[in-house]
Amino acid sequence: MMIRFLKFLLRGLLRLLYGVRVTGMEHYYQAGERVLIIANHTSLLDGILLYAWLPETPTFAINTRIAARKSFRFFLHFVDLFIMDPTGPLSVKSMIKFIRGNRKAVIFPEGRITVTGTLMKVYEGPGMVADKADAMILPVAIDGAQYSPFSYLGDRTRWFPRITLTVLPPEKIRLDPALRGHVRRKAAALAMQNLMFRLVYSTYDYNRTLFAALLDAMRQFGRNSPIVEDINREPLSYGTLVTRAMILAQPLSRQTRDGEYVGLLLPNTAVTVVGFLALQYLGRVPAMLNFSSGTQVILKACDTAGIRTVYTSRRFIETAGLQTMAEELSRTVTLIYLEDVRAALTSRDRIAGLLQGKLPRRAYRRSVPAATADAPAVILFTSGSEGLPKGVVLSHANLLSNFAQVRCHIDFRPSDILFTCLPLYHSFGLNAGLIMPLLGGSKVFLYPTPLHYRIIPELIYEIGATILFGTNTFFKGYARYAHAFDFRTLRYVVAGAEKLREDTRRLWNDAFGIRILEGYGVTETSPVIAVNTPIVNKTGTVGQPLPGLECRLLPMEGISEGGRLQVKGPNVMLGYLLHQSGGDIQPAASELGAGWHDTGDIAAIDEQGFIHILGRARRFAKVGGEMISLTAVEELAMRTWPDYHHAAVSLPDERKGEKIILVTDNPAATRRQIQNTARALQYSELYIPRRVLQAEKLPVLATGKTDYVILNELVQTEDRDGSGRIGKITGKEGDAAKTDKGSKPQPAASADRR
Numbered sequence: 001m002m003i004r005f006l007k008f009l010l011r012g013l014l015r016l017l018y019g020v021r022v023t024g025m026e027h028y029y030q031a032g033e034r035v036l037i038i039a040n041h042t043s044l045l046d047g048i049l050l051y052a053w054l055p056e057t058p059t060f061a062i063n064t065r066i067a068a069r070k071s072f073r074f075f076l077h078f079v080d081l082f083i084m085d086p087t088g089p090l091s092v093k094s095m096i097k098f099i100r101g102n103r104k105a106v107i108f109p110e111g112r113i114t115v116t117g118t119l120m121k122v123y124e125g126p127g128m129v130a131d132k133a134d135a136m137i138l139p140v141a142i143d144g145a146q147y148s149p150f151s152y153l154g155d156r157t158r159w160f161p162r163i164t165l166t167v168l169p170p171e172k173i174r175l176d177p178a179l180r181g182h183v184r185r186k187a188a189a190l191a192m193q194n195l196m197f198r199l200v201y202s203t204y205d206y207n208r209t210l211f212a213a214l215l216d217a218m219r220q221f222g223r224n225s226p227i228v229e230d231i232n233r234e235p236l237s238y239g240t241l242v243t244r245a246m247i248l249a250q251p252l253s254r255q256t257r258d259g260e261y262v263g264l265l266l267p268n269t270a271v272t273v274v275g276f277l278a279l280q281y282l283g284r285v286p287a288m289l290n291f292s293s294g295t296q297v298i299l300k301a302c303d304t305a306g307i308r309t310v311y312t313s314r315r316f317i318e319t320a321g322l323q324t325m326a327e328e329l330s331r332t333v334t335l336i337y338l339e340d341v342r343a344a345l346t347s348r349d350r351i352a353g354l355l356q357g358k359l360p361r362r363a364y365r366r367s368v369p370a371a372t373a374d375a376p377a378v379i380l381f382t383s384g385s386e387g388l389p390k391g392v393v394l395s396h397a398n399l400l401s402n403f404a405q406v407r408c409h410i411d412f413r414p415s416d417i418l419f420t421c422l423p424l425y426h427s428f429g430l431n432a433g434l435i436m437p438l439l440g441g442s443k444v445f446l447y448p449t450p451l452h453y454r455i456i457p458e459l460i461y462e463i464g465a466t467i468l469f470g471t472n473t474f475f476k477g478y479a480r481y482a483h484a485f486d487f488r489t490l491r492y493v494v495a496g497a498e499k500l501r502e503d504t505r506r507l508w509n510d511a512f513g514i515r516i517l518e519g520y521g522v523t524e525t526s527p528v529i530a531v532n533t534p535i536v537n538k539t540g541t542v543g544q545p546l547p548g549l550e551c552r553l554l555p556m557e558g559i560s561e562g563g564r565l566q567v568k569g570p571n572v573m574l575g576y577l578l579h580q581s582g583g584d585i586q587p588a589a590s591e592l593g594a595g596w597h598d599t600g601d602i603a604a605i606d607e608q609g610f611i612h613i614l615g616r617a618r619r620f621a622k623v624g625g626e627m628i629s630l631t632a633v634e635e636l637a638m639r640t641w642p643d644y645h646h647a648a649v650s651l652p653d654e655r656k657g658e659k660i661i662l663v664t665d666n667p668a669a670t671r672r673q674i675q676n677t678a679r680a681l682q683y684s685e686l687y688i689p690r691r692v693l694q695a696e697k698l699p700v701l702a703t704g705k706t707d708y709v710i711l712n713e714l715v716q717t718e719d720r721d722g723s724g725r726i727g728k729i730t731g732k733e734g735d736a737a738k739t740d741k742g743s744k745p746q747p748a749a750s751a752d753r754r
Helices: 002-018 026-030 046-054 070-076 089-100 124-130 181-201 212-219 238-254 270-282 295-305 314-320 321-329 338-343 349-356 360-367 396-406 427-440 455-464 472-481 502-512 632-641 671-680 708-721
Strands: 021-023 035-039 059-063 081-083 104-107 134-141 164-167 226-231 261-265 285-288 309-312 334-337 376-382 390-395 417-420 443-446 467-470 492-495 515-522 529-530 548-553 562-568 575-577 583-589 597-605 611-616 621-622 626-629 646-653 658-664 693-697 729-732
Touching: 002 046, 026 164, 026 396, 035 046, 035 124, 035 181, 035 295, 046 059, 046 134, 046 164, 059 089, 081 089, 081 472, 089 104, 089 124, 124 181, 134 181, 212 238, 212 270, 212 360, 212 396, 212 427, 226 238, 226 270, 238 270, 238 338, 238 349, 238 360, 261 295, 270 360, 270 443, 285 295, 295 321, 295 376, 295 390, 309 314, 309 338, 314 321, 321 334, 321 671, 349 360, 376 427, 376 443, 390 396, 396 427, 396 529, 417 427, 417 455, 427 467, 427 583, 455 472, 467 472, 472 492, 548 597, 611 632, 621 658, 626 632, 632 646, 632 658, 632 671, 646 708, 658 708, 671 693, 693 708
Parallel strands: 021 164, 035 104, 035 134, 059 081, 059 104, 226 443, 261 285, 261 309, 285 376, 309 334, 417 443, 417 467, 467 492, 492 515, 658 693
Antiparallel strands: 134 164, 376 390, 390 575, 515 529, 548 562, 562 597, 575 583, 597 611, 621 626, 646 658, 693 729
């Protein structure tokens, strides 16, 4: 009776102070008698919260070090304790025996309170207990307590944050009965770790709009917190950013219509962010146009999405030398310069925007009363380096769910500064480089191009950036010019969009003591599918699939290892906008059914769940009846000439079906050299390219990936006339003369696939 009364008082007090909300309690009763209750460890309040709301009073498994603290002794009188060392075999065995007696016990698999705001290391003990005791696992997600003064986050706490407890459906760890000993223990630990990632993922509500989520972030991290800065070096706070967006929204509302797809042709600047948010506030759908792709591609993109209005900047057009493009675009669409919009702002517009900025939630509800999470939020155009452009329609839920997935692995902090030089018309740059840090409270520094290899390391040093996203090509370029101390503040360096080369990984580790974490994604998945982390990392892979995402491999003819990677989850796009489709969205679907997306990549997934990308499905050549990975040919070339760039393409061949052509910027490269490497490394003769062509520089996309469309055209032309000189590509099949490793050219900006 005393315990029930104490729980009643605790619940009342916690509801009063923290507005505690509990959902999913029906799952508690479904779990049965033999139950291991697990929870993420966010603060010193966690045990009290579980004690107050769990219907029964379970036994709490507590670390011996924690139990010895004087500050806990008062609370320990009211609960049954099982004091254990999660790393000690005897403690684990005792816990297994205890739960086998059809008892319920609470354990925190992390063993300590988080200091990052996301998941800490998960110990092996809880997974072993659940497996050996044959217990049902009841996950309880705690969210909000990490922002209370009772947490260890310091700079992110406030007095009375809202707290939610979510009781998830019970489940069991199911392992292969053949696994024994150390292997089984590792498998159980991995299963528990993945369950914890899913638990943390469930704490974020992605069923809302992007603008609503931004307003929630502003409330959480502070209206006056600086959040965006560009090369003009004028930081904007959450409040300023939202207010400016609402002021700009006044004239934009008169120039566009509800739900309209509106083009943005702008570089990485704070003005672009304001324009993007203004359209979100109005319920318009920004269509991010790739200004490096050329006029005809942009015109096709506008036609595909039915874009009638495009916003740009006169200063940007003049600086980038895009006057001809602007003139041609203005003949087809209404091209509006933001300088003109600003000059035409009336006093009424400014006052209305300022007033709305004071009460942004109320203003937003009035602006878009019927806003839903499943409505289109943004359109990104993917032509790829290998195909025709398509419009990828991403919903608010797509973007926010990907943030919920990524935040389980990368903790965005208010103390962080994310250096964003990847273009915002690219999904990696837009979501990972802008939206995610905005929602996580991290400041974003926007830089207009990733190609300034000398300037960017110096800027990272100057502003003290802590997070950098980029590609292998760019990271290699930065390392070439950076001082050993330039990257001292970086705590996350994540590579995506192209394969991270071993020489780049080793260069950063040796020169700067930094481990580059490789990830993987496609535009259609908003974009992240998998990522390596400091906690879960395997060199040579792109990490494990994010929580909430299903991955399957479909067999492919001629491929013995792996298969075609298919994915399904809340971050998978609404669908494609195809040319001449009348604006209809073609929903995501593959051979596996609706909601699945075929990435077009050939991958293998190992026993630990790590994804190995073997290459693009289109980037395989059928030589003599065998499927040969062009990516593997490029890897072979990299092993032969590690200081240069290489790309392999295939052309039809009368004798063997297809032939492989290697293009390199090594002026001394010969087929004989790569042949010798292949034999030394025991590669099949089929991996040796038929010809090796030299290029002054390889065509590269704005994201750093090789532009295979242009490359194929150049190689086909050279192969057709056999002259050996087409543009800047020349071919040599024999030995070259002397090696000349002159200075390497910077990649040129072009179109973008992902």
